[in-house]
Amino acid sequence: MAKNSVNQDEKINSLKGRDILIRLVKYVKPYKLKVSLVLFLMLIVMGTGLLSPMLLKIAIDNYIEVKDVVGLIVISLGLVGINVIGMYASKLSTYQMNKTTHSILHTIRQELYIHIQKLSFSFFDDRPVGKILARVVGDVNSLSELFSKSVTTVIPQALNLIAIGVILFVMNAKLAIVSIIILPVLAVVVSTMMVKARAKWQVFRQKRSNLNGFTHESFSGIKIIQNFTFEGETTKKFEKAVGEVRDGFLSAVKYNDWLWSFIDMSFGISSIIVFWYGATLTRRGEVSIGTIIAFISYTSMFWRPIINIASYYNTLVTNFAAAERIFEIMDVVPTIDEMEGSEDMPTIKGAVEFKNVSFEYEKDVQVLHNVNFKIRPGENIALVGPTGAGKTTITSLISRFYDTTEGEVLIDGKDVSKVNLYSLRSQMGIMLQDTFLFSTSIKENIRYGKLDATDEEIIAAAKAVNAHDFIMKLEKGYDTEVNERGSRLSVGQRQLISFARALLANPRILILDEATSNIDTATEILVQKGINKLLHGRTSFVIAHRLSTIRDCDKIMVVDDGEIVESGTHEELLKLKGFYYNLYMAQYSFLNEGA
Structure with missing residues (x-):
């Protein structure tokens, strides 16, 4: 990726859809038992759904005509029972899949974060922090629906589609052929729209990343903005960035709207054809009214998986852009890496x-x-x-x-x-002019120099750089919480804490x-005395x-x-x-x- 500012679109290396799917499936494999349980529950849901029209057909053809009340009551209780089972299985499968999905996202986010920590300074030199945050937070979150729907939608709905198709052909082959005659046209339209939609969703995510980068930069520099009364100009830039995000979203989502319109129209046309041809067959005496009613119910059920799969395909395309952005970062090779067989550095002289x-x-x-x-x-x-x-x-x-x-x-x-x-x-111990403190206590900020340091060692390091006195004057002493980047402390105080952190590490260099x-002359003289003691032999x-x-x-x-x-x-x-x-x-x- 080339260097870019907060308002410059990122250059993402496009990956093949097949390669993205293979990499995503890798994260699902450790949860195959839980996914199998979800699939089993979804099969129960599918089974209960398929039985309902058949029980309705039996009720109409076998019990209503002969006025068998007992039989109708039994059938009704059966319908209620299987629907209760289906409802419970559906809720349980949704809960299990959501739980599994969040575990997968946790793994991806953790892997991405660990990888980013290993990347070289040149990687961060080339990217605004806000755009990196967009990958770790926003893009990973975008995969949630993709993972959950892949199990709860694609596999069950595909099986459902096959099962209903078989039932339709068994009930009446002529009606079945008529009901699916429009599917080839639908497949061509959907595939064409989705190719165009994927490119649009990539643009949308780029614009959203730009907005994230600009917002992070603006709030990080809020003191400068307010000091130079730059609020009006930054507001204009923010409005422009938000407008680009809005336009990018509307440009991408219009393909979704056209898709759903075409699917609804296809379903309507198919239903009209089935009604017309079914009425013709009924007049000829080739099928019963119960069969027609059951067939129409199954036809509606046949289109439901098609709509759900199309919805998943839309989700897939929408979130492929997010997956590409995540894997693009994961594929970045650190320019500073250890050579194979590199040895440990002995104690530095x-x-x-x-x-x-x-x-x-x-x-x-x-x-x-x-x-x-x-x-x-x-x-x-x-x-x-x-x-x-x-x-x-x-x-x-x-x-x-x-x-x-x-x-x-x-x-x-x-x-x-x-x-x-x-x-x-x-x-090594390093202290920079641009002092960075974490949003935790002063004690823990100093302890970053040596994670197993005792409180006594922390205090000794602070005393050596003459930070102890001002720390003890704070409300909670060493347990005082500092704001992000230590903003509640003066620049000089932040440097003294950072200096204590570096010295606590007991570095060889x-x-x-x-x-x-940023330390006043009087304090610098005192600090220099502590430095001279600690620099001895280093x-x-x-x-x-x-x-x-x-x-x-x-x-x-x-x-x-x-x-x-x-x-x-x-x-x-x-x-x-x-x-x-x-x-x-x-x-x-x-x-x-x-x-």
């Missing part, structure tokens, strides 16, 4: 080396150009340079969130592309990407624009336009009077002017 590393997010647009450097275990490295120079990309390659386009990234002499991802990343940019990479925070680093690497143009200590780089010197003096002058 901290040596990091880049060998002729080049990297590009998009083809032929290089972000890093032939980068080379060696870092010894335990060194504290600072990466500085202008925005977009490639600093964050370097740290992302160390954690193997992306693979190099050329060259190798080595940790303790091992190529990171050839080791187990979990064993690599579990020994620590990456701080503008981690202290390799760390610090990205910072505030040069005063990196003066004591073992080595400063200046990155510009995807290359390391200077490298050395703070004093060494100042003596060079090159890029770093100019950057430092410009910042120093700016601060003096501000003072």
